[in-house]
Every structure is written in C-alpha cells, then in structure tokens.
Amino acid sequence: MKHFLTWSPVIVQGETVRYSVEFQGEYERVYANESWIPSSECSLITATECNITEDISATVAYALRVRAQLGASRSQWGTLQGFFNRITTSLTPPVLKVIADGYHLLVELEDMGPAFQFRVLYWKKGQERRMQVKVVKEVSSVAHLDTMEAGADYCVKAQTYVEVINRGSIFSQTQCVRAQGDTSMWLVTALMSCAGFAVAALTLPFLTWKTSKIFQYSCCPVAVLPDTLKVSEPSPQLTLRGSEEAEQCDPMVVVMPSEEVLRLWIQETL
Incomplete structure (x- = not known):
C-alpha cells in the first residue's frame, strides 16, 4: 500500500531543477478554504517521483500538485487530473x-x-x-x-x-x-499410529503406578526392624493343674525367741 506520484522532468541544460509536491484532502477542500499542504518528504527534491503514502493516509479523495523550481524561478502548478482515493487501488494477486x-x-x-x-x-x-x-x-x-x-x-x-x-x-x-x-503406505502409517496410541494408553496407567511407588519408597521408605530388636510377646502364665491340691500356706505368723532359733539352727547343723 505504498503510493507514488510521478511526473515528467523539466530539463534545463547544465542546471539542477528541483520539485515540490502539495496535497489537498477533503478537510482542506471543505473546511480550510481549499488550502494546500506541502508533502512531508517532497520539498525541493531532484527526483521526479514522490512517496505520498503518509500524506494520503485517510480513505478520502485527494488532489495532488507539483511544480518545478530553478533558483528564484518557479513554474506553475501541475495538478493531477481528478482525485485520488486509495480505496480505488487495484490490488494484484500474490505470487x-x-x-x-x-x-x-x-x-x-x-x-x-x-x-x-x-x-x-x-x-x-x-x-x-x-x-x-x-x-x-x-x-x-x-x-x-x-x-x-x-x-x-x-x-x-x-x-x-x-x-x-x-x-x-x-x-x-x-x-x-x-x-x-x-494409499497403502498411508494406511500402514495410520495403522501403526493407531497401534502406538493403543499401546501407550495401556502402558501409561502401569507406568504411572510404578513411578508413584518408586517415589514413595524413595521419599518415605518403610523401616523394617531386625528380628533381634523385636519385642517378643510375653509367654503365657503356666498353671499347674492336677488331682492333688496345691499346698496351702499357713497365714499365721509365730514369733520365736532368739534362744529357740539358735537351738533349732544347732540341731539342723548337727
């Protein structure tokens, strides 16, 4: 969407002729007493073309004109016949x-x-x-x-x-x-792709479970005590049962004098 205004050169032997371009939009024509605005890039240039893309940035009808200048001498304005609206740009199909x-x-x-x-x-x-x-x-x-x-x-x-x-x-x-x-090769490729997806769908849950177990045992291992440190359960109390009755203890307490105790000890010793 770049637009260029071109014109025929004014040739003066041995001299360099310069050109200036002005434009007039709808606003200048209707609301600004038909004033003209100098082109931002084309004032006293030596080329015979002007890039007016920035000057005609709105989608309205523009009038354009150009004049030649040599020293203090200036030509009359050469005005574009009719108006130019960028919406009329003829676009070409792409290569x-x-x-x-x-x-x-x-x-x-x-x-x-x-x-x-x-x-x-x-x-x-x-x-x-x-x-x-x-x-x-x-x-x-x-x-x-x-x-x-x-x-x-x-x-x-x-x-x-x-x-x-x-x-x-x-x-x-x-x-x-x-x-x-x-087509056969394409079908083989499609079948192999489907088979690959099926295998992945079947193995993925197992791999996920196995991975979770590995992380569990790596981060929070279960401590297993050796047998020597294990506390065995107390053995059951043995109870003697038989036909004979257990010997009964005499709950009576007898206080013996010291002479009697000494006499009994001597007898047992002899």
Missing part, C-alpha cells in the same frame, strides 16, 4: 509457490509488506465443495496448510487483501501438487 513436503502441504507467498494479508484456499482435488480457507497475516516463512493423504492431489490458490481499505485482489492461478507415497 505463490505450492510445495509438497512428504505429507505436508506448504505454500510460499510473496512478501508485499505489513499492510497485506492473504486468503489462501486449498482443497483435495475432486472435492472442491470441501474447500478450506486459511488467512496468512505475516509472510515470514513457508506457511503450512494441511496434512495430505498419500498419493492424492491437492490444489491451492490465493488472494491479496488489505484490511484498511477492505479490498482484495482477484485469485491467483490454481496450482496443484501430489503427495508422496501411495
């Missing part, structure tokens, strides 16, 4: 290249600047009714569109679009590419 990288459908678009977007349409050949749309806003590298079926043909076309003027170009010529491989 694109469609690439089949294995099973990946890629598109490489021409970088036309930050103001441009691209509407990319792509479809499997023979299935035009299932056409898909992808909007590419930044053209910094190759854009990925879709994953293709093996051996199938895919077609792509694109349109240039500028949001600030809500205007788009016609679509580019359709380009088609074929995915590598054949």
